[in-house]
Amino acid sequence: MSFTLIIFYILSAAILGCGLLAVTSAKIFRAAVYLLFSLIGIAGLFFLLENDFIAAVQIVVYVGGIVVLIIFSIFLTHRSGEQMPMPSKKRERIGFIAALAGFALAHGLIYNETFIPTHQPKIEQSVANIGSQMLDTNHFGFVLPFEVVSMLLLAAMIGAIVIAMKVKPKE
Amino acid sequence: MITMLMSVELILNSVNINFIAFNKYLFADKLDGIFFTIFIIVIAAAEAAVAIAIIINLYRSHNSIDVDETNEMKY
Numbered sequence: 001m002s003f004t005l006i007i008f009y010i011l012s013a014a015i016l017g018c019g020l021l022a023v024t025s026a027k028i029f030r031a032a033v034y035l036l037f038s039l040i041g042i043a044g045l046f047f048l049l050e051n052d053f054i055a056a057v058q059i060v061v062y063v064g065g066i067v068v069l070i071i072f073s074i075f076l077t078h079r080s081g082e083q084m085p086m087p088s089k090k091r092e093r094i095g096f097i098a099a100l101a102g103f104a105l106a107h108g109l110i111y112n113e114t115f116i117p118t119h120q121p122k123i124e125q126s127v128a129n130i131g132s133q134m135l136d137t138n139h140f141g142f143v144l145p146f147e148v149v150s151m152l153l154l155a156a157m158i159g160a161i162v163i164a165m166k167v168k169p170k171e
Numbered sequence: 172m173i174t175m176l177m178s179v180e181l182i183l184n185s186v187n188i189n190f191i192a193f194n195k196y197l198f199a200d201k202l203d204g205i206f207f208t209i210f211i212i213v214i215a216a217a218e219a220a221v222a223i224a225i226i227i228n229l230y231r232s233h234n235s236i237d238v239d240e241t242n243e244m245k246y
Contacts, residue, residue, distance in 0.1 A: 019181050028173060035177045042184050049195050054208055058187075061212050066180060066219045073223045074173060077230040085237065120200035133202055142206050149213050156217035160224035166231075 007048060015041040026086060028074055036067045053127050172229070172237070176222050183215045 015038050022034035039062045046055035087095075123129060134142045187208045194204025 022181070023174065023178055031174060031177060035180065038181065039184065042188060045188060046191060049191055051191055051195065051205070054187075054191060054205060057209065057212060061216055062180070062184070066216060069219060069223055070173060070177065073226055076227060078173075115197055117197050118200055122199040123202060125195075125202065125205060130202060130205060134206065140201075140203075145206075145210060149210055153213065153217055156221050160220045163221070164224040164227045 004048065008045075011041050011044050011048065014038075015045065028078055029071075032067060032071050032074060035070070036063060039063050039067065051125055053125070053130060172226050176219060176226075180215060180219065183211055187211055 018034045018038035018041065022031045022038060025031040025034060039058065043055045043058040043063070046052075046058060133140070134146055137143055190204040190208045190211075194201070198204065
């Protein structure tokens with residue numbers, strides 16, 4: 001029962017508990033705050049997996065960007081104090097069965113598989129290695145998805161501005 | 172509608188955890204899991220921005236963001 005295992009169980013309980021509360025809460029602002037705690041727990045899990053870069057990116061982009069955006073949109077479109085309409089009992093039951101089916105599928109796949117770790121020398125997951133491989137054109141470089149994703153970001157930015165723009169009525 | 176967006180973010184985060192864990196324990200000589208995770212984070216951020224713009228636009232025309240009340244195609 002090493003300390004890493006205890007920390008992993010605490011973090012997993014926090015992530016799963018906050019995630020469950022986020023999707024079943026009645027007030028929408030509380031759901032956003034539970035999502036915030038769940039994402040911070042996931043960043044903690046990344047720190048436990050010795051991957052500091054992805055943990056930092058997760059905190060900056062998800063917690064500091066997306067959850068803040070969600071909270072802004074809640075303030076712009078809701079009276080956040082009142083209760084949300086809860087789904088009907090039939091929907092809740094079907095959702096629970098679907099979640100259970102997904103869990104059974106994942107469990108069946110992982111439980112019956114023998115995982116063999118590779119014996120090649122470990123590569124250090126530092127920012128220098130990530131950067132130099134991402135911009136590499138030869139050795140399994142990822143420069144093409146990088147450029148495509150930057151075009152996607154441009155399109156998303158322009159699209160979001162165009163959709164949410166207020167059209168002034170012509171005088 | 173906003174809770175749907177929050178649920179999608181949870182799903183994408185679960186896939187991120189999967190990629191990083193497999194990269195660390197099974198394929199310690201490659202960095203592919205990290206790259207996929209970075210791309211998933213980027214795409215999730217772009218999708219969240221466009222979804223919020225759609226929600227704001229929907230609120231202007233319908234004055235509510237309940238998914239059951241948006242059932243007509245009229246502009």
